[in-house]
Amino acid sequence: MTTIDTPTRPLDFIREIVEDDQRSGKNGGRVVTRFPPEPNGYLHIGHAKSICLNFGVAAEYGGRCHLRFDDTNPSKEEVEYEDSIVDDVRWLGFDWGQHRYHASDYFEQLYQFAEHLIANGNAYVDSLSADEIRQYRGTLTEPGRDSPFRSRSIEENLDLFRRMRACEFPDGAHLLRAKIDMASPNMNMRDPALYRIRNERHHRTADAWCIYPMYDYAHPLSDALELITHSLCTLEFEDHRPLYDWCIENLPLPSRPQQIEFARLNMSYTVLSKRKLLQLVREKCVDGWDDPRMPTLAGFRRRGYTPAAIRNFCERIGVAKRNGVVDVAMLEHAIREDLNLTAPRVMAVLRPIRLVIDNYPESQAEEFDSPINPEDPAAGARKVPFSRVLYIEREDFMENPPKKFFRLSPGSEVRLRSAYFVTCTGVVRDDAGEVSEVHCTYDPATRGGGNAPDGRKPKATLHWVSAEHAIDAVVRLYDRLFVSENPEDVEEGKSFLDMINPSSLEVLSACKVEPGVASASAGTRYQFERLGYFCVDPDSEPGRLVFNRTATLRDTWARIAAAK
């Protein structure tokens, strides 16, 4: 065996930088990354991209990745979110070992470093109001003006800052600012805020502080203190990089991390902003953060997605600096690809109609072997009970079939998967004239559903379930949450909420499933043959299973029918 023809995936620009750094011996060859979520919401598929990147790069280059909570704003953060983030990152399959940190772990050090900046004349306490500061900042095209407090003495700054820490002032009375350049063309360099007063309880440090550091200050220092080598973040922080570097250059830090920006993930038919996701939850447009229609990791988990599928998806979309929109079909492909190989097959009838086999003995019943997974012969077979009265899918029968409809119709013969060939002989109608029962005869010579002795080959194979053996189930059919490819792009006066798909959830409560799944536990995934992938929802109760549809199977007939 040689590895010559092993196709090598080209490196993305970040891995290229990391490899260059390793070659040149920068950072002593160490690679340390971090995933720094703010605990103010649930993680979504966009975060998965960042998680896979950060943990992936670390693993590939023999380094490590820290999980660090960016908890510098007590008014937005909660423990519930922190717990969910821990669960989700673990579920995705990543491990930070002992390296779980919080920006708040560094509050004392961050404070001391702030005094250091003041002592060196690199920071000052401003006492302008928020509104005045905005006015002094200038605009995109006009430079800002120095605050009248910019020239306070070091002693006065130190005194004021210490009194800020001592909680002597109300919110907004003072602000610690970096002394950089009010005329900078980069707005972030016009004396950015470093510390603000927030007389508020923090979910971890409780009442220890009433001043809290800003992201732009806390982030680079946290990175440096943790000896992070490559600090990967999204594009919108690109113009913060000079400030990131400024903080590091002006303080005696133990290391010099490098910030590198990449494009965040956008996906069609999806919304990925924490604010909007929070709104969907708060306004009850969905059933919570883990609603299977949500693009949150908790939602995908409940929907039946596997961590491997999400990781493969993240690998496949790549990492670059171009803003784009990934087709949600790419994600759907990833989950089908995974489940096709791993999900046990089962027969389930979602919209049942009775199929009576007139020439099958009334009292008879038998069991057929059906493959658990044709893609994996080693998985073996399962027993499926069969009897005279079955349920088949209502849409698998048509009294007046159009061309190319190969399923059951008067006079036609189809294969019942793993059972027999069956020929439709007629229908029974209810009082309203609706077909309430389909009748047929079976060919005993086709037992097992294999080929007939005379070589007949039906053009269709139907799934079925024995009426007397079937168990009842509720099936929730999920579809995309939004009807628009870009739900954020709406006309004046409308919001993304107006783009919600009114039929994103259809609940079918009279479904029939083969008995073998009766004791399946929540989270178990199956392929319902010919229909799609489904998983058992935690809402299930004994005797009343609830399934969520993860993804449909490709349906060629539906395409043909839709094309007309």
Add this chain to the structure above:
RNA sequence: UGGGGAGUCGCCAAGUGGUAAGGCAUCGGUCUUUGGAGCCGACAUUCGAUGGUUCGAAUCCAUCCUCCCCAGCCA
């Protein structure tokens, strides 16, 4: 009209001066006890535009165009 980024197939995305990878989607065919899956094939004479340099340019230079981000005491 300041600054920072980005423009390669419908969507992601390689390519870094030597004559446009791959994936998704789409469309054919084949195979099939899932109209599933698999397999085979098609799918950018062209890289935002225009000039220029060069034997040769998506790659270098110039000019122009388009899109994204920045004026939170959010991250």
